[in-house]
Structures are given as structure tokens and as C-alpha cells.
Amino acid sequence: MTEMPYTPTPEEQDALRRIRDRLGPKGWVDDPETLAPWLIDSRNVYEGRCLGMAKPATTQEVSDILAIAYEAGIQIVPQGGNTSRVGGATPDPSGRQLLINLGRMNAVRDIDAANYTMTVEAGCILKDLQDKAESADRLFPLSLGAEGSCQIGGNLASNAGGINVLRYGNARDLVLGLEAVLPDGRVWNGLRRLRKDNTGYDLKQLFLGSEGTLCIITAAVLKLFPLPKERAAALVALSDLDAAVTLLEQARTASADALMSFELMPGFALDWAERHVEGAKQPFDTTYDWTVLLEIGGTRADGSAGQALEGLLERAYEDGHIVDAVLPQSEEQRSQIWFLREAIVDAQVREGAQVKHDVSVPVSRVPDFIRQANAAVIEMMPGIRPYPFGHVGDGNIHYNLSQPVDMAAADFATHREALQRRVHDVALSLDGSISAEHGIGLSKREEMLRCKSDVELETMRALKNLFDPKGLMNPGKTIPAARAETK
Numbered sequence: 001m002t003e004m005p006y007t008p009t010p011e012e013q014d015a016l017r018r019i020r021d022r023l024g025p026k027g028w029v030d031d032p033e034t035l036a037p038w039l040i041d042s043r044n045v046y047e048g049r050c051l052g053m054a055k056p057a058t059t060q061e062v063s064d065i066l067a068i069a070y071e072a073g074i075q076i077v078p079q080g081g082n083t084s085r086v087g088g089a090t091p092d093p094s095g096r097q098l099l100i101n102l103g104r105m106n107a108v109r110d111i112d113a114a115n116y117t118m119t120v121e122a123g124c125i126l127k128d129l130q131d132k133a134e135s136a137d138r139l140f141p142l143s144l145g146a147e148g149s150c151q152i153g154g155n156l157a158s159n160a161g162g163i164n165v166l167r168y169g170n171a172r173d174l175v176l177g178l179e180a181v182l183p184d185g186r187v188w189n190g191l192r193r194l195r196k197d198n199t200g201y202d203l204k205q206l207f208l209g210s211e212g213t214l215c216i217i218t219a220a221v222l223k224l225f226p227l228p229k230e231r232a233a234a235l236v237a238l239s240d241l242d243a244a245v246t247l248l249e250q251a252r253t254a255s256a257d258a259l260m261s262f263e264l265m266p267g268f269a270l271d272w273a274e275r276h277v278e279g280a281k282q283p284f285d286t287t288y289d290w291t292v293l294l295e296i297g298g299t300r301a302d303g304s305a306g307q308a309l310e311g312l313l314e315r316a317y318e319d320g321h322i323v324d325a326v327l328p329q330s331e332e333q334r335s336q337i338w339f340l341r342e343a344i345v346d347a348q349v350r351e352g353a354q355v356k357h358d359v360s361v362p363v364s365r366v367p368d369f370i371r372q373a374n375a376a377v378i379e380m381m382p383g384i385r386p387y388p389f390g391h392v393g394d395g396n397i398h399y400n401l402s403q404p405v406d407m408a409a410a411d412f413a414t415h416r417e418a419l420q421r422r423v424h425d426v427a428l429s430l431d432g433s434i435s436a437e438h439g440i441g442l443s444k445r446e447e448m449l450r451c452k453s454d455v456e457l458e459t460m461r462a463l464k465n466l467f468d469p470k471g472l473m474n475p476g477k478t479i480p481a482a483r484a485e486t487k
Contacts, residue, residue, distance in 0.1 A: 006095035008051060015072035016098075019054055022064050027104070029053040038099060041090045042083050042146075043356075046442055048091035050077070053099040059179060059187060059218045065100060066216070067185025074098050075472050076183070078212035080123065080154030083146040085358070086441030088158060088211045088477055097475075102153050105218060111136050116224040117176060117193045122153025122217050129222070138224035141168040141260075144437075145342055153217045159209035161437030163261045166393030167297075168225065170437065171208065177221035178204035183214075183468045193221050206463065211439050212474035214467045228260075228297035232305040234313060235337045237267070237288035237324040241367040244292055244392050247321050248363065254312040255296045258305065262393035263293040263341055264366075269389060273343035276350035280343035281336070283326045292392070293341050348387050348402060353409035355419050357399040361432035366392050373399055373426045377419055383407070384419075396436035399423055424451070440478040448480050457482075 008016065020028045029035060030052040040047040051074070056062045069076055075097040079089040091097040105123040112118070113136045120129060126147040133140040142155060144162035154160075156178075160171045168174065177192040190204055207215050238244055244264055251259045267288040273280040284291075298305030309327070316322045328334040348354055361369045374386045383404030390398040401419060403412035424434045424447060434451050435444055448457065460479050464471075 006049070006051075008096075011072050012051070012074055015068050015074055016051060018068050019065050019098075020052075022068075023054060023056060023061060027055045027057060027061065029055065035099075038079065038082055038101065039091060041085075041087045043085060043087075046087035046090040048093050048097070049095035050091045050097050050099045051095065053079075053101055055101050055104050057104040059105075059181065062100070062102075062105075062181045062216055062218055063185045063187050065098075065185075066181055066183060069098060070184045070470065070472060073470060073472065075475050076100055076212075076216075077474055078102070078153075078157070078216045080151030080157070081125070081146065081149045083150040083154065084158065084441055085356075085438040086435075086443040088439050088441030088474070089154065090442070092476060100216060102151060102216070102218070105153075106151075108132050109219065111138075111224075112193060113138060113224075115193055118222045118224055119177075119191060119193070119219065120152055120222060121219050122151060122156075124152045126150050126152055126155060133224050134227060136224075137227050139227045140174070140222060140224055142171055142174055145345060152220065152222075156208050156217050156220055157210060157212050158439040159437070161391065161394070161396060163263065163391060165391060165396070165437075166262055167257070167260045172205065174223045175204060175208060175220050176223060178207060178217060179219035180204075180207050180215040180217050183470065183473050187218075188215075191219060191221050209439070211441060211478045213464060213478050214473060216473075226299055228299065228305075229301040230298035230303070230305045231260075231295055231334065232298065232309040233293065233295040233328055233334050233337060234309055235283060235291060235293050235326045235340075236313065236316075236322045237284060237286075238290040238292060239320055239323050241290050241370060243316075243321040244290065245364055245367060247292060247294075247316055248393060250316060250321075251294055251296070251312055254315075255305070255308050258296050258298065258308075259294065259393065260297045261293065261295045261391075263390065264392040264397070265291050265293065265341065265344055265389045266387065267291055269344040269347065269387060270340060272347035272351060273340055276347040277343040280340050280347070283337065283340075284324060286324070288324065293337060344389060348400060351385075351402050353403045353412045354387070355401040355412075355416050357397075357401075357420065357423050357427075357434075358436050358438040359397055359399055359423065359427040359432055359434055360395045360436035361397070361427055361430045363392065363395045365430045365432075366395060366397060369397065369426060369430050369432065370399070372430075373423050376422050376426055377401060380419065380422060381415060394436075395432075421447075442477060445476075445478060445480050448478075 102123040385402040
């Protein structure tokens with residue numbers, strides 16, 4: 001039986017009319033065909049409905065929308081590029097929620113090269129910001145797979161990570177100032193370009209990573225860095241899994257901590273990439289158990305980064321930590337091995353159904369985590385194919401699982417929750433986290449009951465109630481109901 005569409009109350013209808021009038025035709029979408037791609041998450045797990053999509057072009061328009069919606073009690077779902085991996089930007093199926101998409105707020109308001117800052121609006125595409133910074137001879141280091149479509153507001157709201165966290169930190173580490181609109185429409189202008197401001201609570205850190213549950217981020221002052229003049233990369237085959245931690249330690253020392261990325265990949269993932277992804281080529285003649293893609297950035301174009309990398313690999317080979325290596329001799333070859341790193345994500349999709357995890361543990365315990373998680377899931381499901389890869393430099397492993405070759409995808413999906421719980425158990429037992437860079441959203445909300453103490457959850461709920469007493473901002477996301485209220 002098909003569920004009937006939700007009919008807004010007269011008060012809600014009046015509020016929606018006022019919002020449409022305020023935004024004009026460019027700022028309002030209610031056509032079902034146009035809305036459809038924005039109502040399903042990037043992994044096609046969650047799908048909802050909405051009252052419509054508001055597309056404000058200014059902070060004042062965001063403020064006006066929220067003030068009207070707050071008065072009428074309309075729930076809000078903020079949305080950027082809709083690249084959330086945890087259902088954090090998807091409306092629920094009720095049809096009672098209003099989407100607010102920030103894509104029209106895409107101006108770079110200021111680049112202060114001397115201060116190494118860039119002031120940007122929330123709807124800016126991440127790749128465009130990287131390019132803008134480079135045009136000013138600066139680096140904005142946030143870099144991740146969805147950078148061609150994700151928006152900086154969503155990156156900040158979810159505290160995104162990516163491949164350069166090792167050297168530059170997560171999204172929250174890259175922000176000096178913030179502008180945000182509170183649920184009742186009030187605007188907090190904290191767009192300060194200061195590196196030192198010791199005047200009370202750091203409010204921006206409450207909003208960064210809050211996944212749209214406390215406010216809508218509309219602009220930010222981002223940190224910039226010197227643009228590397230040289231990038232020296234290598235794809236190396238490890239002697240064993242433990243060698244990854246040893247090589248990481250040696251690489252940080254040898255490069256004077258100029259190591260930008262350190263990506264672990266199982267050797268068979270390179271084979272899968274070559275098999276399934278056009279343009280991906282496995283560079284080794286042998287399939288090794290474990291490989292690492294590492295990159296050192298240099299501030300001078302004098303070959304020093306390349307020399308440091310070559311010296312590091314020579315010593316690592318002599319010490320028995322690596323058994324093979326490929327060093328690109330051109331920018332094109334460097335791009336090819338980075339393409340291979342991105343291709344392993346798509347390759348797993350082509351192999352069938354997956355169960356994905358975004359966990360972190362202390363860097364020194366990454367090998368223990370992978371071994372223990374592998375043993376745990378294989379015991380649960382013989383034939384399952386663990387597919388761990390990720391940012392060893394910051395302890396973040398995307399511990400993915402592919403279905404056994406003799407199991408139907410639908411059958412595999414029925415084990416998703418049990419497998420995820422078991423993997424999370426292993427991460428937590430090693431002082432780890434169930435979410436390293438993707439956030440909580442819908443998919444991990446109930447797991448928060450297992451990984452957060454009562455004090456933490458009560459404090460989070462108190463903050464939510466303080467900023468959003470009506471519970472209108474991205475309801476049902478991130479924060480689980482109190483334990484006594486759960487079944």
C-alpha cells in the first residue's frame with residue numbers, strides 16, 4: 001500500500017509560501033524530478049521525502065528561512081553536495097521536513113595570502129577552493145574522494161578528513177573563524193582571522209562536526225599553508241603488515257615531518273582495480289600482501305623531497321621493511337598511482353555487495369586491529385573478503401567487507417548489522433572510534449549508545465536542547481534517544 005503524501009498544515013503552508021516569496025523562483029524547488037537525486041543518500045541506503053528545497057543565496061536568506069520555519073515548527077535538513085556516507089543529509093520518509101541546500105552560496109569572499117587565510121561561503125565546492133588557494137600560491141590541504149562535488153559547509157559540519165590529515169589535521173583543524181545561523185534565525189558572525197583569541201568558549205568548535213543538528217554553517221575562515229613546490233611519492237610493497245607502522249615512523253623522521261600522506265592498501269585491491277576500473281594499472285609484477293602509497297611535500301623545487309624519499313626507501317629495503325617500490329618519474333606517473341588509490345574504492349563496488357566501516361585506532365595498533373577484525377569476521381562468515389585500506393598516518397582504516405563469492409548480495413545484506421557491531425567491538429577494544437571522518441548521521445546513531453558514556457550523551461543532548469529547544473534541526477541524526485527510551 002502506497003503511503004499518501006503529507007499535507008502541510010495551514011500554518012506550514014503559510015510559512016512555505018513566505019519562504020518561496022522571500023527566495024524567488026531561483027531559490028525554491030518542489031518539482032519531484034528535480035528533487036529526486038537530493039532525497040537519497042550517496043550510498044543509496046536512505047531515501048526520504050520533503051516539503052521542498054530552499055536554495056538561499058545569502059546568509060540573510062538563510063536567517064529568514066530559519067526564522068519563518070522556527071515560528072511554524074517546520075523541521076530542517078541542511079544539505080551541501082549530498083555526499084554524506086552516513087545518511088546525515090537525507091530527509092526522513094515523512095515528507096514533513098524542509099531541505100535547505102547551500103549550493104548557491106559559493107563565493108570566495110576574501111583571500112589574505114599574507115595571513116594565510118581564505119574566507120569562503122558554505123556552498124563552495126572543495127576542489128574549487130583548492131584551485132583558488134593554489135592560484136594565490138597557497139595550499140588548502142583538505143582533500144578527499146568527493147572533492148569535485150562536496151561542499152565546504154558539509155565538510156565542516158561533518159569534520160571531514162581525507163588523505164592529508166597526517167600533516168594538516170581534520171577539517172576542524174583548518175578553521176579559524178565561522179559564520180552560522182542558529183535554529184531561530186539569529187546569525188552568529190565569528191568570521192575572525194585570528195590565530196590567537198583567548199576570549200572565552202570557542203563556539204566554532206561546537207558547530208564543527210555537529211552535522212547540522214545545532215546550526216547551519218554559512219561561511220568560514222579557512223587556514224592556508226605554503227604551496228608545496230615538490231611532491232615526491234612512491235608505491236611500496238611491505239614485508240608484512242607491522243612494517244607499515246615502522247615505515248611511517250621512519251618516513252616522518254626522514255622528511256622532518258613533511259610527510260603528507262601514508263595510504264595502506266592490500267595488494268589484491270590493486271589487482272581488483274586493474275580488473276574493474278579503466279585506466280588503473282597494477283604496477284607490480286607480483287601481488288604483495290600489503291602496499292603503501294606515501295608522499296612527501298617539499299617547499300623548494302630542488303629535489304630535496306625526492307632525495308629524502310629515496311634515502312628512506314633505500315634504508316627501509318636494507319632493513320627488510322619493504323620488498324619492492326615504484327617511484328614515479330613524472331607528474332603523470334605520480335597521478336597514475338594516486339588514481340590507483342582512488343580506483344580501489346570503485347573496484348570493490350564492482351565485486352558485489354559490501355559492508356563499510358570508517359574506524360580509527362591509535363596508529364601503533366592499526367596492524368592489531370586489522371588482524372583481529374579479520375579473524376572476527378571470518379569466524380562469523382567463512383568466505384567473507386575483508387578489504388581494509390586507508391589513512392594509516394592518522395589511524396583511520398576503512399575496514400570494508402565484500403560478500404563471499406558464493407553468497408547472494410541480498411543474503412549478505414542481512415548480516416550487515418551483526419558484522420558492523422563485531423568490527424566496532426574490535427575497534428573499541430583497542431581504544432578506537434566507530435567514526436573517524438564520515439560522521440554519525442543515521443547509520444551509526446544507535447551505536448553511539450555503546451561507544452559514548454552517559455555523561456557524554458547527556459552533555460550532547462543538553463547542548464542540542466540549548467541551541468535547538470524545538471528539536472527542528474536535522475532531527476533524528478547523530479544523537480540517539482536516551483537509553484531508558486530505547487527498546
